Each structure stands twice: as structure tokens, then as C-alpha cells.
Amino acid sequence: MATSDFVLGGLASVGATFFTNPIEVIKTRIQLQGELAARGSYVEPYKGVLQAFVTVAKNDGMLGLQKGLVPALYFQFIINSFRLSIYTNAVDRHWMHKKNGEISFGLGLMWGAIGGVVGSYFSSPFFMIKTQLQSQAANEIAVGYQHAHTSLGSAMREIYKKGGITGLWRGSLAALPRAxxxxxxxxATFGKTKALLVEYDLVTQPTYNSFCAGLIAGSLMSVAITPPDVISTRLYNQGVDAQGRGLYYNGWLDCFFKILRTEGIYGMYKGFWANYLRIAPHSTLVLLFFDELVAVREKYDLRM
Structure with missing residues (x-):
């Protein structure tokens, strides 16, 4: 695995996160809204994406829209360093090519998933802290379990004090399906779409090609990822008892069935539009930045 690909993948995601973290805050709040309650039986402080932006800004201030930014940057750097570098390495070594030289979509899915799983596991503590900080809100608009963290450092210390190292990785296995x-x-969709856009002479200019492929990939990703993302948000944000056990859920499957029983299929897709509005531009920016950074590196290598 090329070290430079690892670093470039992380830098690409950090750049994108500055732009997309506010919508991540909105997405987290909507996913926690009405937790384990039947639809229509609870107060909804967040009635839509635009209204939620105004509500957060009004009650938490404009800086409230960037809650959890620091752990979000760490999370994005780690997960994308692994997944983009693993995928690129697999492409360079022809581990996902067919006999005719074409990239196999199925193998692309596999290597993309492997990179996501590895990155998700190592970045799990930051995802948990990001979620807990993003859920913090003024009493009037608070949803979900409210943690008392004041920063990334205080969260690390508190979680470690209660549960040790294993406490920092609580929920990590449940997050793997999401990743x-x-x-x-x-x-996989990004790589295949890039090739198809060039093959059919639709978008051949490199930067535009990466942008369009990233937008399509992000759109498909938002449909696939929302249910497991809701589950991850609920598991990471729930409080724990004195023994370190979750107050609401005992694991991924328990969370899944409880949401279906109490909130229905609607509950599995809470925050879909916020998720889409976050993932589509984030995916586009990450993959675009990564491609551009790789191009800059290759130009530099040629000059050397």
C-alpha cells in the first residue's frame, strides 16, 4: 500500500468535511428524533433540512452547525486513508481486473467494502465521539441521549474512564455493515462510472469526469447507506449503564428490530434527505480531491 495514497486519501476527505459537517449535524439530529417512538407521537423540533438549519443556528448559534468537527476530521482522515488507498492499491496491482483487462464491478465492490471495513474499525472512536458531540443541543431542541462532553479530549477521557479501551471501540463491529x-x-460505482463516461464519450475532461462520477456514486451510496447509518448513529449515541451496556440497544440486530417495531420502515430512513445532501457532495468532493491530488503527485513524480 503506497504511503502517499494513504495520506492523499485522508487529505481529500479532510478538505470535504469542512464543507459537509453542518449537514452531518442536521442528519444526526433527525436520525435521533423520535427515537423508539411511534410516528406522530413525539414533538419534532426538526421538520426538514432547511428548517433544521435555521433551528440549530437559532438555538445553538452558528457554531452549533460545526459541532463535532474535530473528531469528524480525524474520522474522515482515517477511514478514507484506508479505503481509498486499499482500493487504489488493488487497482494498481490488477487484483480486480478481468482477463480482458477490464475492472470487475463485483471485485470493485469487494475491495471498496474491505477498505471501508478496515477504515471504519480503526476510526470508530472518532465516529462515536463525533456523533455524541453533534447530538448535543439546547434543551428546547435536544433529541437522543445527551452526553456531557465538552471536547474531543474530554470525551476520550470520560469514555476511557468508564469503559477502558474497549469502551472507545463500543459499537465498532455494528458499524462495519454501514462501512x-x-x-x-x-x-466501485465511482470507478465504473468514470470508465463508462469516457467509453461513451459523455464526459472525458478529467476533472469533470471525476466530478460527475463522484456525484452519481454519492447518490447511490446515500440510498444504500441510510438504514445502517441510522443504526450506527443510535448505537454510538446511546448512553451506557455502570457495566458499560447500552441503555437502549444490545447490538446491531436488536437496534434494527426495535426501530422496525416502534418506528416502522420510516424509522430506518430518518434523515435520508439530509444524508443525501451530505453524502452526494461529500462523495463528489472526496473523490474529486483524491483524483486531483493523485494527478499532482504523478506530475511531480514525472518531473523528478
């Missing part, structure tokens, strides 16, 4: 589905769908 596998999302990363596989995004990266």
Missing part, C-alpha cells in the same frame, strides 16, 4: 455497504457502493 461495507457505503464504501463498496461508492468506490
Amino acid at each position: 461495507a455497504v457505503g464504501s463498496g457502493a461508492q468506490i
